[in-house]
Amino acid sequence: MWKVTGSSSSLFAAEVIECVAEDREPTTQELYAVAERIGRDSGMGPVFAWGISATDNAAERYLLRAAHAALRGAEATPSTA
Numbered sequence: 001m002w003k004v005t006g007s008s009s010s011l012f013a014a015e016v017i018e019c020v021a022e023d024r025e026p027t028t029q030e031l032y033a034v035a036e037r038i039g040r041d042s043g044m045g046p047v048f049a050w051g052i053s054a055t056d057n058a059a060e061r062y063l064l065r066a067a068h069a070a071l072r073g074a075e076a077t078p079s080t081a
Contacts, residue, residue, distance in 0.1 A: 013037050019071040026071040035060075035067035 015030040026034070044059065 013070075016070050020073055026068070030071060031064060031067050034070055035063040038066050038070070039063050 013034050015026065015034050019026045019030065039059075044063075
């Protein structure tokens with residue numbers, strides 16, 4: 001198995017590189033950090049900020065699912081949430 005010790009590229013969040021390299025489940029903090037980055041990179045803004053919420057939380061669910069897929073790769077199993 002190969003080891004990633006860091007990257008100067010900002011294309012991938014550090015949390016994604018670490019979880020994939022270590023082949024482990026992400027922490028809750030990593031999941032939300034990557035979801036925030038996906039939202040920010042896509043121009044959505046601060047989806048998880050206090051006082052700001054989507055009308056039906058669909059955006060939050062999609063961002064969390066995308067973050068989990070990024071952190072776990074092809075092994076991610078979609079939830080029914």
